[in-house]
Amino acid sequence: MTGVRVREDETFEKALRRFNKSCERSGILADIKKHQHFEKPSERKKRKMAAARRKVRRQQMMEEWE
Numbered sequence: 512m513t514g515v516r517v518r519e520d521e522t523f524e525k526a527l528r529r530f531n532k533s534c535e536r537s538g539i540l541a542d543i544k545k546h547q548h549f550e551k552p553s554e555r556k557k558r559k560m561a562a563a564r565r566k567v568r569r570q571q572m573m574e575e576w577e
Contacts, residue, residue: 513533
């Protein structure tokens with residue numbers, strides 16, 4: 512669970528901004544978005560395969576640059 516203690520002489524907006532950043536860093540928002548809708552196993556497999564293809568393509572592009 513992410514939590515932020517409000518410091519002395521700190522505005523609520525700054526504390527809220529720190530809280531949002533800590534949630535983003537911990538991956539809570541990404542996890543919520545991922546679980547917002549049900550994903551069929553075939554769709555998950557397709558998404559992971561596409562990500563793997565992108566990763567390989569990106570690595571090949573980086574090798575060409577070197």
